[in-house]
């Protein structure tokens with residue numbers, strides 16, 4: 184049974200232990216959620232559900248500082264970045280409050296068979312399995328569209344962010360949602376598997392590692408339940424010879440160091456055109472070295488700790504092995520001595536395809552640098568990856584940027600911007616980065632019965 188403990192990664196202090204939910208509590212939660220699904224709340228008029236989302240957005244906006252501090256203390260995100268995450272959660276709630284009715288209205292399908300349309304109905308109780316790196320955003324990405332649609336959700340959050348999980352669930356109730364709409368469960372992987380197997384559960388959404396995604400998707404497949412997966416990424420940051428180098432360096436450093444590099448769509452593989460590589464590397468190294476490590480609650484800090492001791496130790500081992508297999512360590516490369524799960528900003532170069540690091544995601548402030556001679560080489564290197572989540576291309580020739588964006592095999596590509604997210608834009612990837620999309624009109628239909636109705640002509 185995974186234990187749920189709030190531990191501050193900046194000082195390794197235990198903040199609070201949280202009791203796990205036993206079988207009786209899980210059974211009660213599932214029964215309540217399923218009863219709600221069969222009620223007028225889920226199957227009736229959408230308006231009351233959208234009013235809850237609007238109130239939730241207002242509530243979150245009124246408590247940004249409080250919610251941000253809880254996240255920063257529990258998983259080490261810089262306080263300013265935690266505020267940003269809380270604000271985008273309000274944006275997502277408000278987006279679906281304002282747009283779900285339009286997105287979900289019946290869509291006509293002109294047909295020779297007669298008058299035809301597609302209606303969008305909820306499918307039932309879902310399970311959400313979410314990670315610690317955006318402890319509120321990951322939950323809101325599932326809650327908002329499915330509360331609008333009418334799918335009740337049983338949520339299993341990462342075991343290192345129980346306070347975020349608990350306060351989020353309380354906010355949903357405070358916004359007026361009935362019991363069962365969103366239930367936080369402190370449960371184990373085995374209990375998740377049992378829920379997925381239950382006939383009352385119709386789908387599962389997971390964000391996390393390939394390991395977790397594979398286990399959950401396997402169970403979902405075994406019981407023929409719909410699933411969506413948003414997993415790791417090894418996103419490229421392609422800087423072409425005509426790029427604005429200073430802007431690319433500024434955003435590249437942000438894209439690698441934000442959330443201490445623990446972002447699935449963080450820039451991880453920096454692919455540099457040979458004409459600008461030396462200039463970029465000099466400026467980029469200086470930008471990473473200038474990071475101010477410290478307490479995430481201190482506004483002056485620009486690089487906080489990793490989320491846990493395990494995460495820090497895993498990263499240190501990865502970097503050591505990369506160097507043992509031939510990579511050159513340009514800067515950093517070691518845990519920071521002392522209290523807390525800190526790691527030096529790091530740059531690795533000379534990573535050859537026979538080095539395991541070539542295909543690995545570094546979930547921390549570790550940048551890989553590659554140098555290429557032309558656009559085709561950049562695309563070939565970008566696509567030589569098991570992952571396919573996001574990426575960015577930097578060039579002053581937009582037509583050139585669009586060509587590369589179309590050729591890079593990922594779910595999202597940004598031109599002259601680091602990867603980002605917004606409620607109205609779909610989020611997701613391909614290959615081992617998972618499948619399905621969250622947010623936007625695509626995300627709300629992932630767990631909808633897209634029902635065809637035809638009136639014979």
Ligand SMILES: NC(=O)C1=CN([C@@H]2O[C@H](COP(=O)(O)OP(=O)(O)OC[C@H]3O[C@@H](n4cnc5c(N)ncnc54)[C@H](OP(=O)(O)O)[C@@H]3O)[C@@H](O)[C@H]2O)C=CC1
Nearest residue numbers: 185313314340341342372391392395398413414415447546
């Ligand atoms: N795509 C993304 O945004 C993220 C990707 N990751 C990737 O995951 C890697 C490791 O991070 P980590 O924290 O270990 O992520 P995990 O994949 O272990 O955790 C993500 C969620 O999945 C749960 N989980 C893990 N295994 C199972 C299982 N067999 N059945 C059901 N649920 C399960 C976890 O629960 P519990 O916490 O109790 O183990 C957690 O709630 C990172 O290096 C990164 O590559 C991590 C975070 C976010």
Ligand SMILES: CCCCCC(=O)O
Nearest residue numbers: 317446447448603604
């Ligand atoms: C702001 C970017 C959000 C990325 C969410 C993730 O790491 O899954």
